[in-house]
Amino acid sequence: MSTAASSPAASTGVLSQENAPQQQLGDPAPTAVLRESGQREVFCGLTSIVWLHRRMPDAFFLVVGSRTCAHLIQSAAGVMIFAEPRFGTAILGERDLAGLADANEELDRLVAQLLARRPEIRTLFLVGSCPSEVIKLDLAKAAERLNRAHAGRVMVLNYSGSGIETTFTQGEDGALQALIPLMPRVESGSETDQLLIVGTLADAVEDRLIALFHKLGIARVASLPPRRSTELPAVGPGTRLLLAQPYLSGTARALVDRGAALIRAPYPFGVEGSRAWMAAAATAFGVAPERVAEVLDPLVERGRRALAPQREVLAGKRLFLLPDSQLEIPLARFLSLECGMELVEVGTPYLDRQLMAEELALLPAGTQLSEGQHLDNQLARVRQAHPDLVLCGLGLANPLEAEGMATKWSIELVFSPIHGIDQAGDLAELFARPLRRHRAISFA
Numbered sequence: 001m002s003t004a005a006s007s008p009a010a011s012t013g014v015l016s017q018e019n020a021p022q023q024q025l026g027d028p029a030p031t032a033v034l035r036e037s038g039q040r041e042v043f044c045g046l047t048s049i050v051w052l053h054r055r056m057p058d059a060f061f062l063v064v065g066s067r068t069c070a071h072l073i074q075s076a077a078g079v080m081i082f083a084e085p086r087f088g089t090a091i092l093g094e095r096d097l098a099g100l101a102d103a104n105e106e107l108d109r110l111v112a113q114l115l116a117r118r119p120e121i122r123t124l125f126l127v128g129s130c131p132s133e134v135i136k137l138d139l140a141k142a143a144e145r146l147n148r149a150h151a152g153r154v155m156v157l158n159y160s161g162s163g164i165e166t167t168f169t170q171g172e173d174g175a176l177q178a179l180i181p182l183m184p185r186v187e188s189g190s191e192t193d194q195l196l197i198v199g200t201l202a203d204a205v206e207d208r209l210i211a212l213f214h215k216l217g218i219a220r221v222a223s224l225p226p227r228r229s230t231e232l233p234a235v236g237p238g239t240r241l242l243l244a245q246p247y248l249s250g251t252a253r254a255l256v257d258r259g260a261a262l263i264r265a266p267y268p269f270g271v272e273g274s275r276a277w278m279a280a281a282a283t284a285f286g287v288a289p290e291r292v293a294e295v296l297d298p299l300v301e302r303g304r305r306a307l308a309p310q311r312e313v314l315a316g317k318r319l320f321l322l323p324d325s326q327l328e329i330p331l332a333r334f335l336s337l338e339c340g341m342e343l344v345e346v347g348t349p350y351l352d353r354q355l356m357a358e359e360l361a362l363l364p365a366g367t368q369l370s371e372g373q374h375l376d377n378q379l380a381r382v383r384q385a386h387p388d389l390v391l392c393g394l395g396l397a398n399p400l401e402a403e404g405m406a407t408k409w410s411i412e413l414v415f416s417p418i419h420g421i422d423q424a425g426d427l428a429e430l431f432a433r434p435l436r437r438h439r440a441i442s443f444a
């Protein structure tokens with residue numbers, strides 16, 4: 001098995017033009033979406049361990065999987081073997097897969113060894129994979145059993161990163177949902193009002209954004225995931241949640257079920273998107289528009305100046321976004337509205353119309369959206385359109401480059417600090433660079 005996960009429904013792709021599902025209150029007008037199912041070319045949810053283990057250094061991610069899973073996670077994270085990484089793989093061997101060995105007993109033994117050797121681990125995530133699903137290893141029950149065995153020493157949680165169930169960024173959605181039941185409850189009351197930023201951000205970017213929220217007058221700002229897995233923020237009726245990442249549908253709904261209120265906003269990519277994101281939070285906390293302008297306008301001015309040289313490269317260029325990380329729609333909005341790019345097609349693995357409502361409303365009229373993937377059909381459309389730039393998964397970049405198209409790896413966007421007004425110039429530069437390189441190679 002390669003690092004690309006295949007859809008279980010891989011063999012029978014259908015291409016159908018359908019209208020959007022039932023419109024939600026407050027949603028923009030329905031947009032025609034090309035729905036596709038078939039062979040996919042995306043990383044599985046294990047990939048998100050790469051950024052989650054950096055975010056929470058007191059947590060450990062134990063993949064219960066095969067050697068393939070171990071290779072994926074090892075090569076994606078690039079951690080050297082002597083570096084005591086905070087993730088590992090409990091490898092299911094042939095005897096486990098054939099049902100000849102008791103995988104639960106082996107898992108218990110492995111976890112006991114791990115905890116004895118690594119006393120700093122406070123939260124242990126058992127991460128399911130395709131092989132653990134195939135042999136129906138019940139990791140929820142395993143987590144319960146291990147919690148009893150190691151009570152007071154470590155908290156054991158589980159979620160699935162399997163390529164059968166998840167793509168790429170959905171791994172973070174699963175990990176955060178596993179944390180939600182542990183979040184303390186708060187009751188309503190102004191003293192408990194807090195802003196909860198949801199989704200992993202680079203630490204420096206998060207510090208900067210929190211400082212800006214404080215400056216706007218929002219005193220209590222917390223984050224999920226927190227920097228220490230044991231310091232989970234409280235959640236309750238006074239909590240207003242602001243999504244920093246667009247792929248956290250399950251997490252957002254679970255937090256709303258715990259009493260939090262969702263702030264509806266575009267995502268914090270680009271100058272205008274980030275401003276709107278911060279302004280929406282300010283409005284939710286009753287901050288006056290004048291104060292918002294006073295704090296944010298100088299940043300907006302600076303951000304627009306930083307964007308200008310990149311816009312010269314990007315304006316008028318045709319962009320095709322293949323579905324991969326679920327960042328595609330907000331990025332398409334930024335690249336068209338702020339950088340002047342023309343959108344040929346905007347693909348996304350899943351379309352959550354409620355969480356994307358503000359983004360969809362900002363896309364140029366008539367933008368072609370596609371949800372899901374039928375790789376062959378999508379590549380045929382890419383070849384026919386021959387765009388200037390294709391945003392795609394790692395496995396597709398080289399073949400498309402060989403066919404004369406400039407590409408951008410979507411995984412790079414997940415690892416780069418791209419959120420906020422200050423990062424808008426760097427974000428645009430990530431798209432301008434492959435175009436410059438492509439032009440240089442073409443003229444060489």
Ligand code: SF4
Pocket residue numbers: 001002003004005006044045046065066068069070072128129130131161162163164
């Ligand atoms: S979880 Fe599945 S898709 Fe991901 S590396 Fe393991 S076997 Fe491959």
